[in-house]
Amino acid sequence: MKRIFLIGYMGAGKTTLGKQLAEKLNYEFIDLDHYIENRYRKTVGSIFEEKGEDGFRKIEHNMLHEAGEFDNVIIATGGGAPCFYNNIEYMNTQGITIYLKTSPLTLHQRLKVARNSRPLLRDKTEEELLTYICDNIERRSCHYEKASLIFNADHLDSYQDIEQATNALITLIRKTGYL
Numbered sequence: 001m002k003r004i005f006l007i008g009y010m011g012a013g014k015t016t017l018g019k020q021l022a023e024k025l026n027y028e029f030i031d032l033d034h035y036i037e038n039r040y041r042k043t044v045g046s047i048f049e050e051k052g053e054d055g056f057r058k059i060e061h062n063m064l065h066e067a068g069e070f071d072n073v074i075i076a077t078g079g080g081a082p083c084f085y086n087n088i089e090y091m092n093t094q095g096i097t098i099y100l101k102t103s104p105l106t107l108h109q110r111l112k113v114a115r116n117s118r119p120l121l122r123d124k125t126e127e128e129l130l131t132y133i134c135d136n137i138e139r140r141s142c143h144y145e146k147a148s149l150i151f152n153a154d155h156l157d158s159y160q161d162i163e164q165a166t167n168a169l170i171t172l173i174r175k176t177g178y179l
Contacts, residue, residue: 001071001072002027002071002072002073002095002096002178002179003068003070003071003072003073003075003094003095003096004021004027004073004074004075004095004096004097004098004173004178005068005075005077005091005094005095005096005097005098006018006021006074006075006076006077006097006098006100007077007081007082007088007091007097007098007099007100007144007147008079008099008100008101008102008144008153009079009102009107009133009136009137009140009144010078010079010107010111010118011102011107011110011111011114012079012100012101012102012107012153013100013102013153013156013162013165014031014076014077014100015031015076016156016162017100017153017156017162017165017166017169018031018074018075018076020162020163020165020166021074021166021169021170022073022074024166024167024170025072025074025170025179026072027072027073027074028070028072028073028074029073029074029076030067030070030073030074030075030076031076032060032063032064032067032075032076032077032078032081033078035063035067036059036060036063039063040059044056044078047059057080057084057085058085060078060080060081060084060087061084061085061087064077064081064087064090064091065090068090068091068094068095069094077091079136079140080140082097082140082143082144082146082147083139083140083143088143088144088146088147089146092146092147092148095178096148096149096173096176096178097146097147097148097149098147098148098149098150098151098169098173099144099145099147099149099150099151100151100153101144101150101151101152101153102152102153102154103154104130104133104134104137105130106154107133107137108126108129108130108133111129111133112126112129115129120132148176148178149172149173149176151165151168151169151172153165
């Protein structure tokens with residue numbers, strides 16, 4: 001029964017890398033936000049609107065605990081998941097956590113393209129977006145850095161890089177003796 005939790009800021013590559021990792025390890029892949037959306041039959045954005053951030057974080061916490069009981073699974077959490085309700089401590093007891101550390105400038109490049117599909121970013125100018133990213137990473141890094149492993153995810157912009165990153169990540173996990 002192995003569980004690997006991928007954490008990091010939005011745009012860090014948790015879903016992209018998680019799918020590749022799950023395929024190579026023959027594990028199930030769960031994107032926690034999609035898991036929540038399927039369970040509640042609503043988008044994360046609409047849950048945020050209806051219940052507020054606190055209400056969403058409670059749902060996220062419960063769904064993390066549910067998915068965190070599955071065996072041989074890679075779970076990509078939402079960017080804020082490790083920062084609430086001792087979720088990072090829970091993940092660390094249930095398996096191995098990997099912080100996909102990404103620089104604010106790399107995140108800015110990735111997120112400015114996808115900002116229309118992310119409600120929290122939609123109305124921000126490029127300058128506001130960079131400031132928002134920097135501020136959030138500064139607040140969240142104390143939680144992210146409690147992960148079992150820290151992996152630089154700045155170079156996931158091509159298939160070859162994703163393939164190489166996945167292989168490097170598997171090697172890193174194996175060095176811990178977890179796999």
